[in-house]
Amino acid sequence: MNHEQSVGRIEKLVSLKSQGVPVFPDRFSTNYELSEASRLENGTSAVRVAGRIMSIRNFKKLTFITISNIQGSLQLLLKKEEIGELLFKRFLELFDIGDFIGVEGRMYTTKTDEKTLRIESYDFLGKALRSLPEKWHGLNNIDVRYRQRYLDLMMTKDTQSRLLTRSKMVRAIRRFFEDEEFLEVETPVLQHTSSGALAKPFMTYHHSLDTELNLRIAPETYLKRLIVGGFTKVFEFAKCFRNEGVSPQHLQEFTMVEGYAAYWNYEDTMKLMRNMVLFILDRAFNATTITIQGSTIDFSLEWDVISFRDLIMRETGIDIDLYPVVAELHQETKRRKIELDHPDIETLGRGNYIDYLYKKTCRPKLVKPTFLIQHPIDLSPLARANDANTALTDRFQLVVNGAEIINAYSELVDPIEQRKRLKAQAFLKSNGDLEAMEMDEDYLTAMEYGMPPISGWGFGIERLLMVLTDSDTIKDCVLFPLTRKRNEDNKS
The missing domain is CATH 2.40.50.140 (Nucleic acid-binding proteins)
Incomplete structure (x- = not known):
């Protein structure tokens, strides 16, 4: 001062x-x-x-x-x-x-x-x-913008507009799902396991119960428990926490919208998600055409659909179906001089390895809205296997401008198959894959009481806002992003 x-x-x-x-x-x-x-x-x-x-x-x-x-x-x-x-x-x-x-x-x-x-x-x-500050034409000091967001909101028109749009988006999403007869619910943030996604959790400790707990990485398994309990269409605005690296597209604390519909498959959800995105654009942007990275994209036109295998083959020349063993796939990427700079590349399971290969070589090139389908099964431990090819899953991701903004699939509802897959994930975790899923006996018990066919989806509010507002970093899309503690903050 x-x-x-x-x-x-x-x-x-x-x-x-x-x-x-x-x-x-x-x-x-x-x-x-x-x-x-x-x-x-x-x-x-x-x-x-x-x-x-x-x-x-x-x-x-x-x-x-x-x-x-x-x-x-x-x-x-x-x-x-x-x-x-x-x-x-x-x-x-x-x-x-x-x-x-x-x-x-x-x-x-x-x-x-x-x-x-x-x-x-x-x-x-x-x-x-x-x-x-004098002569202020928008806050240029990045550190101050994030540490003192109230100043940024006060002074920078772009920040004001973007974060007002966030509120409009949230309102539109709620309205859309309520109009589609989905019920909004809330599920626990503190969980005994880190189920629902492939990610490293934040851990905490409950003193009265004398037990370690995780902050949830996704609400998935609890929302599915509600389907077991008789709900048919549910959604949640869920604060999620993932202890992963810092990047322009990732937040460690973010808001996910996740939902499930009984008796649907992933193709039903593809139609729902397209309609939802168009509804959001109409309500929050008053247009279906927006400019991203200098390209004008009309979301009302037909969206591309491509399989995971075809996309990787198109961009790298590698047919992932020819490499069922991760070590062989790793050798092939090295032979083709594809640099993958993951610090734990040798310990990744095949699913996470393929996902990393895709993120480095393919995803940045997907600009127009694209449904990416037919993911390898070892990349989707909670998704339903495809009837025609059980090595693939009935899943899609919506990718726009190099960012995955929606992830969805027909859910795995077979408790015997689910136990088998979670055992495989737990084995990977015990061998050093920190993002692999762990065993979740409580969820398996719920599944054993019976599940109908289900399709579900999840997307991050911040990621969607980042893409639709053509923002450089996801930190611009949250009101108060996490920042490193300054030295003076440690002083008494």
């Missing part, structure tokens, strides 16, 4: 208080949002708005003030002859950029054609003890 600036602002606060001005008022009644007021007819009176002062332009007998919030801004006019000398002088001497003000007045349009509120009365609503 700039000590001199802070002292000066505190002195102004004390002065306001000494003049009988409430410096911490409990409320201010408004009748318009700033964005609404800016659209009012000239002459509209008794307009009451409030906001943070973002600019002050002083002239001899009048002052122009701009106030704003996350949804808009409004210009105010303070004239000595209209407000009186006392209040005019008080504002000039004791108010600062960053302070909050509530005003009442009437609307007019300036000579420069800007809708403005002429102040007839004002209330002090809060003092900023720190100065906002």
Whole structure:
């Protein structure tokens, strides 16, 4: 904090208080949002708005003030002859950029054609003890943008727009699934196992129960338990946690939307997901055509569909079906001089190895909406095997601009086959594959009570927002991303 600036602002606060001005008022009644007021007819009176002062332009007998919030801004006019000398002088001497003000007045349009509120009365609503940076045209310091997101939201239009779009997206997704007769549910974050995905969990400890627990990596197995319990169509906005590496496309804490429908297969879900994406674009973007990486993509056109094997063969020349043993596949990638820089490449199971090969060589080239289907079964421990080829699964991923934004499949509902696959995953985990799944006896017990045919899906809100807003990094798509602790934060 700039000590001199802070002292000066505190002195102004004390002065306001000494003049009988409430410096911490409990409320201010408004009748318009700033964005609404800016659209009012000239002459509209008794307009009451409030906001943070973002600019002050002083002239001899009048002052122009701009106030704003996350949804808009409004210009105010303070004239000595209209407000009186006392209040005019008080504002000039004791108010600062960053302070909050509530005003009442009437609307007019300036000579420069800007809708403005002429102040007839004002209330002090809060003092900023720190100065906002000068000459701010959007926050350029990346570290500050993430550590002090409130400043970024206050000052950077792109951040405001993107994160408002996030809220619109969430509202649209809820509306879509409710209209499709899905019920919203909640399942546990603290779990005994890390089931539901291939990922390394965060671990914690429950003292009263004297047991180690994981923060969930996915809500999948609990949502499927609800299908066992009689629910037929469910979805959840689930906070998930994955203890994985930092990248522009990954968050360690993220929000997943996951859902399941009894009696459906993955092809039913493909139709649902296409309709959902188009609904989101309509509600949150008011368009089905958006620009991503300089390319205009019309989501209303037909989407490509390609198999995992065909995609890898197209981009690398490798037919993964010819290499059922991971060591042989590894030798073939080396022979073709394909560099895979995974630190634990030698310990990955075949499924995770193929997935890593795909992510490095194929995924970045998928720009238009593409359904990737027919994943290898060892990459999908919870998916149903394809009837025609049991080495593949009835699964799809939606990939747009090199990012997987939806993952879905026909679910495995055979408890005997599920136990066999989880045993194989547990073996990989015991041999060093940290992202392999562990045995989940409680879930297997639930399965043994019987499951109908099921199809399910999952997607991350942040990943979807990142793609649709053409953002450089997924950190831009969450309100408060995790950052490394600074040295000064460790000091007492």
